[in-house]
Amino acid sequence: MSAWPHARVELIEEQQRLGALEPPAWRFRRGARVGAVFVCFARGGTGPGNTGDAAWAAASVGDEAVVVPGRAGAPYEAGLLALREGTVLEAAVRALTQPPDVLLVDGTGRDHPRRAGLALHLGGVLDLPTVGVTHRPLAAEGEWPADERGARSPLLLAGELVGYWLRTRAGTRPLAAHAAWRTDAGTAAEAVLSTCRARTPEPLREARRRAREARAAPVRR
DNA sequence: GCGACAG
């Protein structure tokens, strides 16, 4: 239904539009249902992949998890992740019986050349608050926080606080928690930390596990 | 021109 752009120029225009919007802020509350979505692709070499690569996207919230098959819309390209993953990620979240209150997405949000990374874009399409989670920032910069669970330090992009380096567990690399659709950096950090036992938030771990499990299944169609 | 560059 929703139109994920298939052309680079169209995505860029959509990102400019989304990045300029100011949707109402959503605040994290204890007890909020935090879900996540994750996509993996067919094995077969390193690099950016290709259009049409087999994909499996999983969405997870609470006790429910769903997996949908799909295809990559494009090769990976920094700043244009939505071309590759948007369609299949949306399908997975829509397959959930009940959507979460806030969705964790593997990608940035405000930390983006046009202030509209995949996490923000997906939230806009789904009309769902989102938070981005990545191993490192895309365009923002910031020093690492202390090596102590919960420690955070600002990720700044042209003076804007777009996220936090967040130490989700002592002794491990911090994660980047990104402000995205209807969320600010503080809310992003709270949502991520509230669901962290291991370094990676539990809903994201579960979605990742389910997606890879589906990819490994003997029967594919 | 060269390197960097979410997943």
Added chain:
DNA sequence: ATCTTGTCGC
């Protein structure tokens, strides 16, 4: 994201 062995630590 994916390709990959061993290795260090709790």
